[in-house]
Amino acid sequence: MTSGRYRTVFHTALPPADAFGTAARELRSWLVAKSRHKAIDIAAYDDGQARLGEGIILLRNSRSDGGGAQTHQWQLREHDAGGYWLSSLVVHAPSKPRDPEQRTWFWLDVEYIRTTDETAKEERRPPRAAVPGIARQLLAAVEARDHWAELTPKPILIRPDRVEELLDILVDEERRLPVVVASPHSRVPFESWRVRVEGLTKLLPGLASLYILDPLAETQFNNAVGAPFGVRGGAIRTYLPGLDPAVDGDATRHRVLSEPRIEVDNWRAAQLLTGLPRKLAADGRLPGPLTRLARTAAAVTSVPPRPTLPPQTDAEASLAALRQEIASLRQENGELRRENDELRQLFDMAGHEETKLREELAVAQDDLLDVTDDLEASNKENAELKAWVRVLRRRLEEAGRAAEAYVPVEEPVRLPTQLPEVVEWLKDLDRVEFTGDIDKVWKLEEKAQSSTWAQTAWKVVLAFQEYAESVIEGRFKGGDFRRWCSEPPSGVSAISAGKVKPDESESVRTNTRMRRQREFPVPPEVHHSGRVHMWSHIYIGGNAGMSSPRLHFHDDVHGTGKIYIGYLGPHLEVKSTN
Incomplete structure (x- = not known):
């Protein structure tokens, strides 16, 4: 990649x-x-x-x-x-x-x-x-610029007189790179926090424009940008290109690295801040003036002109001239050999570059299909929910309870915007447990679709929780989790049954390396060895291609009463990737 x-x-x-x-x-x-x-x-x-x-x-x-x-x-x-x-x-x-x-x-x-x-x-x-x-x-x-944004080795201090300038940069339609804005810490002296932010952003120079708000500028900035897009309390926010503060729903694209997560591990926080900007910079479209330039440089070599033979006045002069000609030819031959070697290396690199560009294009096409499928599924779900709302409101009106039909929701539904949040939120559920490697989860944060994947993963978790509760309470006796999703009881959380795969292919099961990759930790009460093969998996994305991440799980609802998630990360190796 x-x-x-x-x-x-x-x-x-x-x-x-x-x-x-x-x-x-x-x-x-x-x-x-x-x-x-x-x-x-x-x-x-x-x-x-x-x-x-x-x-x-x-x-x-x-x-x-x-x-x-x-x-x-x-x-x-x-x-x-x-x-x-x-x-x-x-x-x-x-x-x-x-x-x-x-x-x-x-x-x-x-x-x-x-x-x-x-x-x-x-x-x-x-x-x-x-x-x-x-x-x-x-x-x-x-003075390096990404249109209006400044690219500097360290974060730029924003005082109240520069807040308006920062707001203009955020909404700049020609901006190509992310803008990373750090807020002041409520319990750490500002200058000490500023030094710490410099360390947290040390992997970002050239990949994003970097800013830190002083305490007075923080309030002014948040009032101007609006609550959904604000950053405060020692958090650091990454604002992607195309920001529209007039659309609250756009806020979820712009990730917030919270102060508690920074406190847990500074190095991991720095890596998380860097993942997406680095990928956008590496894979993004070049500005127009550069798209026509060849990526590899050409060597400039010059071959000295061949000297002219002097007049052959006698045998000695002719022999000297001949020796000079031989020496010149040898020198020229050496120059040509070096030039040929350099040109061969350039051709090799050009071939490598073409192969790599084709691979990157294939991955980009997979990612586009993934996002398109997710968008189509979300649009369909939203349309169905809106239709249900209209039907229920009409029924309430017909029943003489029109006022109740438009009562706002007391607490808005909150969805995770980062995959590690999904793992954190699992602690509040009693029927779903994560036993895997959190570093694999963080790896997915490098992808632009990670916020969408986080919400999909959370829907899977909620469906796991309701499925397990229904089995334990005897309300669902019709089979496994895939059957739950195929024929969900009315009003329950479920996902598309097509995303649920109860097993792996024979080529995966019989391959020693691939089998080992799908063996994940579980508590000893599930298996005395502390590990089981988790063949069952779910596509966390819109398609079943290699670009879509996977969630591998073990259903032990009939045993310990829980579902164990052993893996949430990039697609594991299959035969087609060898």
Whole structure:
């Protein structure tokens, strides 16, 4: 998946010459810093050479499109036994630099590309790129922007006089990246909390614009943005692009990381804040001026002209000229070999990039189908509920109880917006218990659909609870949970029976590795070993494809009176993924 890649794209008002100069200066500074723990030949870089050390190659290119637009590219490859780190920096200047609508763009990608298949399948996932030092350097050196939003290495302090500016950024229709806003803590001195927020957002530079409200600005901000979209009490909120404060229902898209969750584990909180912005930055559509640029840089090499033979005045002069010609041919041959090697590497990378883009497109299409199916199901359910409300109101009116038909609900129904909340809320239920790995649940938070999945998972949990209660009380004797969903009693919680799969395929059951993956913890009163195979599973999403997460469970209602959820996370391995 592309979440292993670090990508930042921003624009600046710097003139082209200054932008190119800044990029070259910061790149050199970054290489100097890396040379302290890695053998990088800075003198070779200064001489314009491609090879900077053993397994370290820097390709660079400068070109113009003929209309005045200029592009400078640098691509660094650092090889190791399993593959190479690929760092690509592109600076693109417009054809009309004095036009205020034209911007100079910076585009930085860092990712690891694995080239060996010797490791086990579980270990082949490329390592995750950290925020590179050059990204922090560039963000500090230039005034980086995501349209109106500022991209900085650390959160920007928002005082009351800048609240209006922040509100404009939130609703900016041209904003591409999330805006992360931290509120002041009610019990921690503000400056101490500010330092802590800097630590919590240290994985976000270049992926989102970062802000922290001071105590006076917090009240002003929340009054202006409205209660559904507010952030307070030490919470940190991620506002996605396309925010519409006039639609209360839009608030659930914009996730809140609460102060209690931050207190439990700072590192996990930092990872949770980073997951979705990182994915949106890596997978999002590039700005128009950059879509036409090739991602890989081309090497610029020059071959010295072949010298002309001097007049053959005598045998000695002819022999000397011949030796000079041979030496020149050898030098030229060496240059051609190096150029050929570099071009071959570029072709290899281009092939890798094309394959990866096809894979990403397939995943994106699966995600789109998933969201579409969820939306269709929700629209159908909403239409049915509205029809029921109309029928019930009409019956109340016919019964002479019209006033009761429009009494508002005393407490609005609250749904979880994050999957870890589902696990927390399970503590209030007595018939459903989570025994799995919470880290797998947090992994799903990297996906944009996670809030929808959280609500679907909660509906499953409520259906589990009512099913178990009905079985124990003798009100349901018709079979298992799938039958409950196929023929639900009137007025109960249930999900689509098509999402419930009571078993796995024979290819999964007979494969040792896949069997082991589906063995999850249970209390010893369920099984003396403390583990059981949970073949029964539910699609937490709109389709049965690989992009839809899974919930694996064990029905022990007739034993301990509970349903145990052993797994809630990404789709486990099946034969088709080998």
